[in-house]
Amino acid sequence: NRNYVFTFISQMFALLLAVGALKLAAITFDGYSFGLYNIVRRVITLLNYPLLIGLGISIPIFVAKGRNNHQIVAPYISTALIFWFLSTLLLLLINIFAGKNLAYFLFNEDKPEFTLPLILCFSSLYLYTILYAVYRGEQHFGAANLFQIIASGIIPILAILVSGQSVFSFLYYMGGFWLLADIFVLINIYKKNYIEILQFSKFNATAREILRFGLPRVPGEFALFGLMSFPLFYIANYGSFEKAGYVAVGFTLVQLVASFFEFAGTLLLPKTTIMVVDGDFVKLQYVVKKMMLYAIAGSVGISAFMYINLQWILNLLDKSKFLDGIGEIKVVIFCIPFYIIYIILRNPIDAIDSRPYNTYNLVVCFIIQMGILVFGHFVFNFTTIYIMSVAFPLMFLGVFTIIRWHFILKKRKL
Secondary structure (H helix, E strand, C coil), rough: CCCHHHHHHHHHHHHHHHHHHHHHHHCCCCHHHHHHHHHHHHHHHHHHHHHCCCCHHHHHHHHHHCCCHHHHHHHHHHHHHHHHHHHHHHHHHHHHHHHHHHHHHHHHCCCHHEEEEHHHHHHHHHHHHHHHHHHHHHHCCHHHHHHHHHHHHHHHHHHEEEECCCCHHHHHHHHHHHHHHHHHHHHHHCCCCCCCCCHHHHHHHHHHHHHHHHHHHHHHHHHHHHHHHHHHHHHHHCCCCCHHHHHHHHHHHHHHHHHHHHHHHHHHHHHHHHHHHHHHHHHHHHCCCCCCCCHHHHHHHHHHHHHHHHHHHHHHHHHHHHHHHHHHHHHHHHCCHHHHHHHHHHHHHHCCCCCHHHHHHHHHHHHHHHHHHHHHHHHCCCHHHHHHHHHHHHHHHHHHHHHHHHHHHHHHHC
16 A cells, blocks of 8 residues: 555654754753753643643544545534634633743743743644644545654754754744644645634534543543653652653653554554444454554564664764663663554554543553652662653553453454
């Protein structure tokens, strides 16, 4: 299938650009600023997870179900854009009336100057998520791949290059560049008649449908963010920003490998949605099983290569910054195959059943992680707490996701 090949190549290119951005950030920023750089990028994600209300999942499903009929899909896209506007407005109002409190909540220290560029990045990322989801839903993978390469690969590199070694400036540039790319794509989608002015009754009905699907998935999105970020925040709080930078590199490597397999999710969500609508569950099971086997084999191979050659990889980034963090990074790399299992199965699970099964798994794993971080110091030392808080939840996530998928298939007697 041509879409698989082109999407795979695009993901590879985006992966190389993301590695390049990480390398550039490592050599551009000093130790403290590099740790701060990784923290603020995760803070942007933290803001998006709850306020996105699952639009990254629901919009591709609703668009795919609408089979690109603009009369059917336009209300969903227009409603999502209204949510984007209201979420941005909400954060701006919070910044005006309680900016210092917001900064302390996000950074655990007084950095009010960062809130405005963070809101710009949040708004741009929120809009990108909606627009990218539209392309996925209509299975316009060429445009989706190009948009992803520009937004997640090229723009961060450009922002670092013009930042003048300032994380503050980097945020403004990245948010601004992101917004320009979003506007260009928004115009393209508008020309397809995918955006319309909604009467309140229509907005109310569509918003209810989106929220009914998306709201139960918000705790899961937040839990996923926690699994990838709370150990980092824990180290930043009880250790240092420099040490947090080591851990951030480990999670960044996980996300880079995950992006390598995200092409499967990009293709699977709209395709599995159509298979579900058509009632072709046997084909769905076959496609997912085949993709899973490839993904597990590939992720184990990549993880083994990274684990064995980690020092060489860190040399490529900046050996002097990361040599002391090899142990922390290896722990994260060990968990990659378990996370990839979740990456592959989460979209078919969401497409085949409206109930938020992924959220159940993620919340349980997040509770396990928080239990280790909060109560671990009564039994374990600092390093052991970190290792357990990363390894156990991600391993359980992979196992729980496989069990959940087989449970769903068994319900449908497959």
